[in-house]
Amino acid sequence: MPLTPEQKKELEAQLETFVGKPIGPAKAGRDAVNEPMIRSWCDAMGDANPAYLDPAAAKDSVHGGIVAPPAMLQAWTMIGWDMHRGYDEPTNEEQRLHKLLTDNGYTGVVGTNTAQGYTRYLRPGDTVTAETVIESISEEKATALGIGYFIVTRTTFSDQDAEEVGWMTFRVLKYIPAQQPQAAASDAGGAPAVPGRIRPPMGHDNAWWWNAVADGILPIQTCNACGAHHHPPRPMCGECRSMDLGFIESTGQGTVHTFTVIRHPQFPGYDFPILAALIDLEEGVRIVSNVVGCDPGDVHIGMAVEAFIHEDEDGFKLPLFRPVK
Amino acid sequence: MSASIRFDDVKVGQELPPLDVPLTAAIVVGGAIASRDYTPVHHDRGAAQAQGLSDVIMNILTTNGYVSRYVTDWAGPDARVRGLEVKLGAPNMPGDTMKMTGRVTSAENGSVEVEVVGKNGWGNHVEGTVTVDLPTGA
Ligand SMILES: [Zn+2]
Numbered sequence: 001m002p003l004t005p006e007q008k009k010e011l012e013a014q015l016e017t018f019v020g021k022p023i024g025p026a027k028a029g030r031d032a033v034n035e036p037m038i039r040s041w042c043d044a045m046g047d048a049n050p051a052y053l054d055p056a057a058a059k060d061s062v063h064g065g066i067v068a069p070p071a072m073l074q075a076w077t078m079i080g081w082d083m084h085r086g087y088d089e090p091t092n093e094e095q096r097l098h099k100l101l102t103d104n105g106y107t108g109v110v111g112t113n114t115a116q117g118y119t120r121y122l123r124p125g126d127t128v129t130a131e132t133v134i135e136s137i138s139e140e141k142a143t144a145l146g147i148g149y150f151i152v153t154r155t156t157f158s159d160q161d162a163e164e165v166g167w168m169t170f171r172v173l174k175y176i177p178a179q180q181p182q183a184a185a186s187d188a189g190g191a192p193a194v195p196g197r198i199r200p201p202m203g204h205d206n207a208w209w210w211n212a213v214a215d216g217i218l219p220i221q222t223c224n225a226c227g228a229h230h231h232p233p234r235p236m237c238g239e240c241r242s243m244d245l246g247f248i249e250s251t252g253q254g255t256v257h258t259f260t261v262i263r264h265p266q267f268p269g270y271d272f273p274i275l276a277a278l279i280d281l282e283e284g285v286r287i288v289s290n291v292v293g294c295d296p297g298d299v300h301i302g303m304a305v306e307a308f309i310h311e312d313e314d315g316f317k318l319p320l321f322r323p324v325k
Numbered sequence: 326m327s328a329s330i331r332f333d334d335v336k337v338g339q340e341l342p343p344l345d346v347p348l349t350a351a352i353v354v355g356g357a358i359a360s361r362d363y364t365p366v367h368h369d370r371g372a373a374q375a376q377g378l379s380d381v382i383m384n385i386l387t388t389n390g391y392v393s394r395y396v397t398d399w400a401g402p403d404a405r406v407r408g409l410e411v412k413l414g415a416p417n418m419p420g421d422t423m424k425m426t427g428r429v430t431s432a433e434n435g436s437v438e439v440e441v442v443g444k445n446g447w448g449n450h451v452e453g454t455v456t457v458d459l460p461t462g463a
Contacts, residue, residue: 041359044358046394049402050402057402061329061402061403071389071406072360078361078386084368113411114410115408115410116409195447267415
């Protein structure tokens, strides 16, 4: 259930109180930097760098002896085993922040970005302590996964002499899942099925339009009272307020009103680059679609295009446009 | 691993040798445990499926490990990694392959930036930049 504007205001006021807060006291790593953990890391990463593994070669390198892989920075202060139990009760401010969002319906969480800086390489025997601050919380954003808030934490890592050895920022999205992710059938542990196009929401006011597309036509809503044409479909005529609405079949002939080329981010289920365009149909309505069948560089404003009904591999149909030959 | 790349031999635009990482359960689970990340979706297929995933997914520390390793495989043991920045996308799961490619995007004052992409069957798992200092002089 979406939050009311009042509830959202209340939530955002609470979120604001977390910004700038340390998540808790500085946390010392459970073990000093050590070679067995370095070797386990190198095994899993397929990393054969002698600076991490071979004392003699490491001695001759710029490092002057065995060093830990820099990307292990965060590993030295991970909680470890206790993480498998999850957290019914939050144990620090970051978890309290996540729980606040979860309790408000923002149940999903996904790491989206991280950055690390390595002030110096760590050596066996170094001890590492981490201090993490909640650096920022975004406004609510609409994303491919659903609406949510981006949370950035900043961690500073220091050694036994309280000198900084590195830092990390970590950005997660706490979101209201837009749709249940489809579990792929892969009982033999094979590669996951590649997901398809994200389906449009279909309700009382627009499902008929998609059903007509599935039948192979491009419909345009019309007002039976005043004759106006509408797109996208709506429950009431904006010209005369009539709710007596019908549709006609478009000829599919149109021109490019404007367009953009989407190159990133490349989420699954689509062919990139995507040429997203606003098309002016000759019936006088404007529709969002993709132009395909030509090079993005060949598309221009005013270009004549024609619609066709495209069918995805999973049977979903939608109107796309191609240049008029 | 051969001798280290020298700064003076690096050119902006230069491409790194590609690397295909066959994603196994051992890599996904082993990477999570080696980084002391016991979050269930990284080692427990049942827990992953309860979240709508078809299998366990690689944790971010392992992604960082591969991105960093990909660059130092090329640069050699005398390289010093200064930092990395990654953007995460399609999850890495057993049975898939992550194809890694890289390109030098800047080379100044002994320091090189490499843009790295790791692509799997769904799309880009990771897009990142690694900053690495290389030995200078002869
Ligand atoms: Zn009307």
